[in-house]
Amino acid sequence: MNVHSNQPVLEIRNLSVDYGYDDTAIRALRGVDLTLHAGEVLGLAGESGCGKSTLAYAATRLLPPPGLITGGEVVFTSTRDDRRFDLLRADDRLLRASRWEDTAIVFQGAMNSLNPVYRIGRQLTDAIAAHRPRQSAAERTARAHELLELVGIPGDRLRSYPHQLSGGMRQRVMIAMALALEPQIVIMDEPTTALDVVVQRQIIQQLMRLRTELGFAVVFITHDVSLLIELADRIAVMYAGQIIEDATAVEMYRAPRHPYTDGLLHSFPPLHGPRQELGGIPGSPPDLMALPSGCAFAPRCRFAFDRCRTDQPVLTKTALGDEEPHRRVACLQHDRDVTAIPDSLMVRHS
Numbered sequence: 320m321n322v323h324s325n326q327p328v329l330e331i332r333n334l335s336v337d338y339g340y341d342d343t344a345i346r347a348l349r350g351v352d353l354t355l356h357a358g359e360v361l362g363l364a365g366e367s368g369c370g371k372s373t374l375a376y377a378a379t380r381l382l383p384p385p386g387l388i389t390g391g392e393v394v395f396t397s398t399r400d401d402r403r404f405d406l407l408r409a410d411d412r413l414l415r416a417s418r419w420e421d422t423a424i425v426f427q428g429a430m431n432s433l434n435p436v437y438r439i440g441r442q443l444t445d446a447i448a449a450h451r452p453r454q455s456a457a458e459r460t461a462r463a464h465e466l467l468e469l470v471g472i473p474g475d476r477l478r479s480y481p482h483q484l485s486g487g488m489r490q491r492v493m494i495a496m497a498l499a500l501e502p503q504i505v506i507m508d509e510p511t512t513a514l515d516v517v518v519q520r521q522i523i524q525q526l527m528r529l530r531t532e533l534g535f536a537v538v539f540i541t542h543d544v545s546l547l548i549e550l551a552d553r554i555a556v557m558y559a560g561q562i563i564e565d566a567t568a569v570e571m572y573r574a575p576r577h578p579y580t581d582g583l584l585h586s587f588p589p590l591h592g593p594r595q596e597l598g599g600i601p602g603s604p605p606d607l608m609a610l611p612s613g614c615a616f617a618p619r620c621r622f623a624f625d626r627c628r629t630d631q632p633v634l635t636k637t638a639l640g641d642e643e644p645h646r647r648v649a650c651l652q653h654d655r656d657v658t659a660i661p662d663s664l665m666v667r668h669s
């Protein structure tokens with residue numbers, strides 16, 4: 320890990336998304352700021368419904384109706400040439416050219432999106448042909464063969480139909496397809512949740528090997544923070560449509576700063592070490608149509624004090640500032656101007 324540079328490849332700024340209009344709109348994303356660096360593995364975590372998929376779809380302009388991007392920008396900066404543009408303002412031609420070439424997504428349940436009536440080889444070569452029209456059929460087949468082997472499937476499986484492959488193999492085919500054009504960013508939305516744990520682990524390990532070999536950046540979306548602690552360089556935690564903590568995986572593991580992150584970490588069994596009772600987080604996420612004033616997590620937070628119920632915390636450096644320069648957190652407990660530090664979580668976890 321930590322093979323990434325400091326060069327931003329995707330800068331999401333103040334991104335907001337509603338589902339629906341007017342007073343009935345669901346505020347699914349509220350001013351999200353997030354930067355993905357070249358070659359980095361960025362984990363996106365949070366309970367169901369906090370906006371992880373919405374963020375991935377909005378940032379790639381694949382958000383289906385009634386989703387509506389109401390503000391923000393998503394700037395892609397190529398690490399291979401001098402292209403730099405805002406995806407939200409790109410025209411169709413630019414978007415089509417950029418999709419798969421610059422950014423590829425493996426969706427939730429992607430393995431079921433293979434066409435059952437075509438052989439795997441045809442589906443891979445068709446995907447390549449759409450972007451590499453000048454390549455010969457033989458070159459495309461050779462590339463499809465190479466891609467299958469890259470994800471651990473024997474090349475002669477090009478002749479198989481999807482139903483002749485296991486779920487794990489079909490998901491590997493989808494990963495091969497995502498890598499076909501050597502994108503700079505691969506977004507994985509719960510890529511392996513439908514598979515059994517052993518297969519999940521094999522696929523993820525392989526993906527991480529490929530990432531080291533090929534150097535693409537990964538956004539990995541999952542409920543499972545323990546998994547992210549293992550494989551991500553950095554983790555962003557979402558709650559009610561906002562990023563509430565953004566830190567390196569090591570920092571997050573050693574000392575989660577936001578009480579929600581702390582709860583999430585204790586909602587999953589540790590992968591190693593002795594068994595322990597899971598704490599979890601009491602209550603459930605707020606209704607996105609009727610968000611509480613102040614911090615959206617306050618009603619569930621055992622550390623909440625009066626100002627948490629009136630003031631919205633801003634995602635910013637913690638009071639420890641320079642000691643953890645890569646961390647940002649949205650919690651008044653960590654705001655030097657608001658709280659006396661000695662009583663805060665900071666001390667509890669440091």
Ligand SMILES: Nc1ncnc2c1ncn2[C@@H]1O[C@H](COP(=O)(O)OP(=O)(O)OP(=O)(O)O)[C@@H](O)[C@H]1O
Pocket residue numbers: 338345347365366367368369370371372373374384385386607
């Ligand atoms: N098509 C839609 N119409 C209305 N609301 C939607 C739609 N899709 C998502 N939402 C709402 O937007 C919010 C964010 O959903 P999203 O799927 O992005 O969350 P998520 O964190 O990815 O959840 P999961 O882990 O379950 O996939 C949720 O409250 C959800 O109910």
